[in-house]
Amino acid sequence: xxxxxxxxxxxxxxxxxxxxxxxxxxxxxxxxxxxxxxxxxxxxxxxxxxxxxxxxxxxxxxxxxxxxxxxxxxxxxxxxxxxxxxxxxxxxxxxxxxxxxxxxxxxxxxxxxxxxxxxxxxxxxxxxxxxxxxxxxxxxxxxxxxxxxxx
Numbered sequence: 001x002x003x004x005x006x007x008x009x010x011x012x013x014x015x016x017x018x019x020x021x022x023x024x025x026x027x028x029x030x031x032x033x034x035x036x037x038x039x040x041x042x043x044x045x046x047x048x049x050x051x052x053x054x055x056x057x058x059x060x061x062x063x064x065x066x067x068x069x070x071x072x073x074x075x076x077x078x079x080x081x082x083x084x085x086x087x088x089x090x091x092x093x094x095x096x097x098x099x100x101x102x103x104x105x106x107x108x109x110x111x112x113x114x115x116x117x118x119x120x121x122x123x124x125x126x127x128x129x130x131x132x133x134x135x136x137x138x139x140x141x142x143x144x145x146x147x148x149x150x151x
Contacts, residue, residue: 007062007116011066015068026045028041054125
């Protein structure tokens, strides 16, 4: 079993991942003129805010200090840093492409967390989030293919 500190570190990494996704999707929603995409990105932004809150609660239950924000370095690592330039161009295909890159990172971070020997209650939360993150990733990948953004 991972130590308490390792579990808290894993959770804090996922909190940053969710905060970066929340901010990235909000930026994407604000940057698109497409009503359907705007609604979808707002939904995913709210989802990630909810996930971050749940993970912060888990950290508190373990006696740790939960991460409150994503970081610029983390956002770069997590694939969300280029979303602002895509939004500036108001290019929906570029925005979708950047969202997909961010989601690739989120999926990877969740998989890495699930490779950790976590307490059952924490694993249950992360597995539930992972299913929804993977679903969002796949939906955005399909949008990307449909728009030709990934070509």
